[in-house]
Amino acid sequence: MSSEPVKTPKSRRVLLIGCAVGVAAIGLAVSGIMDRAKSKQELETWTNEQAVPTVRLVQAVHGPSNERLVLPGNVSAYYTGSLFARASGYVTVWNKDIGAHVKKGDVLAVIAAPDLDQQLAEAKAQLVQMQAAVTQAQANADLGRVTDQRTSRLVAQGWSSQQQGDTDRLTAASRVAALEVARANVTAQQAVVSRLEELTRFERITAPFDGIVTARTVDIGDLVNAGGTSGKALFQVSDVHEMRIYVNVPQAFLGVMKPGIKATLELPGQKERFEATLVSTANAIVENSRTALVELQAPNPDGKLWPGAFAEVHFHIPSDPETLRVPATALIFGPNGMSVAAVNKDSKVELKQVRVGRNLGDDVEIRSGVSLSDRLIDNPLESLASGDVVQVAGASPALNKEASRAETAM
Numbered sequence: 001m002s003s004e005p006v007k008t009p010k011s012r013r014v015l016l017i018g019c020a021v022g023v024a025a026i027g028l029a030v031s032g033i034m035d036r037a038k039s040k041q042e043l044e045t046w047t048n049e050q051a052v053p054t055v056r057l058v059q060a061v062h063g064p065s066n067e068r069l070v071l072p073g074n075v076s077a078y079y080t081g082s083l084f085a086r087a088s089g090y091v092t093v094w095n096k097d098i099g100a101h102v103k104k105g106d107v108l109a110v111i112a113a114p115d116l117d118q119q120l121a122e123a124k125a126q127l128v129q130m131q132a133a134v135t136q137a138q139a140n141a142d143l144g145r146v147t148d149q150r151t152s153r154l155v156a157q158g159w160s161s162q163q164q165g166d167t168d169r170l171t172a173a174s175r176v177a178a179l180e181v182a183r184a185n186v187t188a189q190q191a192v193v194s195r196l197e198e199l200t201r202f203e204r205i206t207a208p209f210d211g212i213v214t215a216r217t218v219d220i221g222d223l224v225n226a227g228g229t230s231g232k233a234l235f236q237v238s239d240v241h242e243m244r245i246y247v248n249v250p251q252a253f254l255g256v257m258k259p260g261i262k263a264t265l266e267l268p269g270q271k272e273r274f275e276a277t278l279v280s281t282a283n284a285i286v287e288n289s290r291t292a293l294v295e296l297q298a299p300n301p302d303g304k305l306w307p308g309a310f311a312e313v314h315f316h317i318p319s320d321p322e323t324l325r326v327p328a329t330a331l332i333f334g335p336n337g338m339s340v341a342a343v344n345k346d347s348k349v350e351l352k353q354v355r356v357g358r359n360l361g362d363d364v365e366i367r368s369g370v371s372l373s374d375r376l377i378d379n380p381l382e383s384l385a386s387g388d389v390v391q392v393a394g395a396s397p398a399l400n401k402e403a404s405r406a407e408t409a410m
Contacts (some may be wrong), residue, residue, distance in 0.1 A: 003362070005228060009058075011027075014340055019073075027345065029101040032212070036346075038176040039168075039364045040059065042116045042257070046133070046387055048072070052389055052390060052391050053384075053388075053391065054379060054390070054391040054393050055343070055377045055378070055380070055390045055391070055392060055393065056378045056379070056392075056393045057343060057375045057376065057377060057378065058326065058330055058376050058377075058391055059326075059372065059373075059374065059375060059376060060324040060325065060326045060366060060370050060371070060372055060374060060376070060377045061324065061325055061326075062322065062323070062325075062372075062373075063319050063323045063324070063325050064319065064323065064366065064395070065362075066316055066317065066318055066319065067239055067319045068314050068315065068316060068317070069249075069253055069314070069315040070150065070312055070313070070314050070315075070319055071247050071248070071311065071313050071315070072251060072311070072313070073245045073247040073249070073265070073296070073310075073311045073312070073313040074242075074245065074246050074247075074308070074309075074310065074311070075243050075245055075265075075305055075306065075307060075308065075310070075311055076243065076244045076245070076246060076268075076307055076308070077211075077214075077238035077239055077240050077244070078238075078239045078240065078241060078243060078244060078297075079209060079211070079238065079239035079245065079309065080238045080239075081208045081209065081211075081236065081237045081238075082235075082236050082238065082393075083108070083205055083208070083233055083234050083235040083236070083237065084204075085202070085224035085225060085226055085227075085228065085232060085234060086089060086199060086202035086222075086226050086279050087113045087116055087199055087200065087202040087203045088113055088115070088116070088224065088225050088226040088228050089111040089112045089113030089114070089115075089116070089203065089223075089224065089360070090111065090112050090221060090222065090224075091109055091110070091111055091112075091218050091220055091221060091222045091224060092107040092110050092111065092112045092220065093109065093110045093220060094108060094110075094216065094218060094220065095107055095108055095109065096109075096207075096213050096216070096235070097216055097218050098213050098214060098215060099212065099213065100212065100213045100217050101211075101212055101358075102207040102211060102212070102213060102237060103207065103208070103210050104207055104209050104210055105206050105207060106206060106207045107204050107205070107206055108205045108206065108213070108234075108235050108237075108352040109204075109209060109218060109235070110203060110204055110205070111202075111203045111205070111224060112203070113200070113203050115156075116196065116199055116200055116203070117200065119196055120193070120197060120199075120338040121201055123189065123192045123193045123196050124193055126189055126192075127186065127190060127192075128191040129195055130182065130186045130189050131185075131186055133177070133182045133185070133250035134185075134186055136181055136182075136334060137175065137178045137181075137183075138179055138180040140175040140178065140179070141172070141174070141176045141178070141179045143173040144168070144171050144172030144174070144175035144176070145172050146174075147168045147171070147172065147404060148168045148169045148171070148172040150168075151164055151165045151169070152156055152165055152168075152169070154314040156201045163288055173258050173266055176288075182267045183300070193402040199226075202226075205234060207237050208237065209237070209239055210239065210242055211237045211238050211239040211240065211243075212237070212238055212303070213235060213236070213237055214236045214237065214238045214307060215233065215235065215236035215406075216234075216235055216236075216368075217231075217232040217233065217235075218234045218235075219232060223283060225372065238307050239301050239305065239407060240298060240303055240305070240306075241299075241301070242297055242298065242300055243297065243298050243300045243305045243307070244295055244297055244300055245263075245265065245296040245297070245298060245305065245313060246293055246294070246295055246296075246312060247293070247296065247313050248286070248289065248291040248292070248293055248294075249291055249292055249293075249294050250290065250291055251285055251290045251291065251292070252391070253315075253317070253358070254281070254285075254292055254317075255291075256277070256316050256317050256318070257278060257281055257294055259278055259279055259280065260277065260278065261277070261278040261315060261316070262275065262315075262398065263275075263276045263277070263278065263296055263313050263314060263315045263316060264276070264277075264313075264314040264316070265305075265311045265314075266311065266312040266314065267305075267310070267311050267312075268310065270304070272304065274298050274300075275298065275299075276296040276297060276298035276313070277297060277298075277314075278294055278295070278296050279295055279296065279297050280294070280295045281293070281294045281295070282286060282294070282382065294312070297298065304395040323357065323365055323366075323367075324365070324366045324370060324371075324372070325360070325363040325364065325365055325366065326340065326361060326364060326366055326370065326376060327362060327363060327364075327378060328359070328361075328362060328364045329378055329379050330376045330377065330378055330379075330380070331354075331356070331364060332351070332380055332382070332384075336353065337353060338353070338354050338355075338356050338358075339351050339352055339354060340352050340370060340374075340375040340376050340377075340380075341352050341376065341380040341384050342370070342374045342375060342376055342377070342378075343375045343377060343390060343392065344375075345389055346389075347389055347391070347392065348387055348388065348389055348390075349377070349384050349385065349386055349388040349389075349390060350368060350373070350385065350386050351384070351385070351386045352369050353369055354366050354367075354368065354369030354370055355367040355368045355369060357377045364369065375392075375403075377390070
């Protein structure tokens with residue numbers, strides 16, 4: 001007789017329920033494990049994608065056939081004359097005011113200089129005296145010569161002593177010398193008179209050339225002193241038929257600054273533009289600014305250009321159209337010099353050493369190291385190295401996923 005207990009229907013039902021619960025628990029555990037594995041894989045993929053930097057690309061371009069360089073310039077008159085007094089006295093009249101057009105020799109002002117006039121009158125009187133002294137010396141010299149000739153014949157005939165003959169001969173020579181001294185005094189006095197006459201001409205302030213009066217600092221009754229050049233000039237006259245424009249050009253552009261280069265002038269407050277031509281350079285660079293002074297000239301038939309004006313000078317510089325340019329933000333400053341970061345077809349970085357030309361502000365000329373087909377990274381990270389994988393902003397998702405897988409494989 002068996003001792004195994006007989007299972008009732010209730011106990012069998014409990015057993016079935018327990019088995020079902022166990023199977024469900026195992027299913028939930030397996031599902032959770034699979035979900036966690038999938039989430040881990042997705043997290044790893046997302047992390048790898050985030051580790052690949054996203055970059056924006058730029059490309060080198062050809063420079064224009066003609067480029068413009070804009071620099072500040074100063075407009076000056078072709079000639080400028082500052083007129084000072086050469087005669088001391090009082091201003092009795094002035095004839096030309098600022099803005100007046102004058103011709104060479106026009107009287108701008110008159111100075112009354114009585115002291116100078118008296119000196120001239122005295123010098124002329126002294127000259128007359130000295131000329132009379134020459135006449136007197138000439139008579140004495142003639143008398144001495146005649147006496148010496150007569151005495152020399154008497155000495156030869158024995159009617160006069162040798163001593164008397166020597167005395168008359170030396171007296172004649174002395175009177176000839178006195179005549180030469182008198183003539184020299186006349187010459188010296190004539191020079192004094194001429195100098196004073198020249199000074200009296202400076203009592204009339206005249207225009208040195210055709211132009212415009214741009215400054216007048218005197219009025220009637222003003223006392224002026226001769227030889228004063230430290231103060232303000234009495235008048236300033238400027239020749240404005242053609243203007244000179246002076247510009248300080250940076251050293252990088254001096255190689256193309258040749259006579260004949262054209263430029264356009266733009267002045268604040270004026271809509272009209274003016275054409276100018278470069279005529280000369282200083283051939284010397286200022287050390288503290290690394291610039292050199294260049295001179296341009298511009299016709300000014302209508303007088304619209306004024307001396308002392310500020311101008312924006314737009315140079316029309318011929319350039320090599322084959323020269324490549326890249327944005328300055330694409331350059332990498334490294335210990336080995338300048339370089340750029342290019343992206344190849346596999347989305348990998350390739351650092352390229354470049355030789356830089358002129359800095360044009362936003363762009364930089366590249367002498368060598370890049371080509372038009374190179375895809376360059378704009379604002380590259382300093383930590384980028386050759387072989388790094390990057391994502392290109394705006395590229396297809398498939399391309400960027402391929403870059404992420406390449407980064408994972410590395």
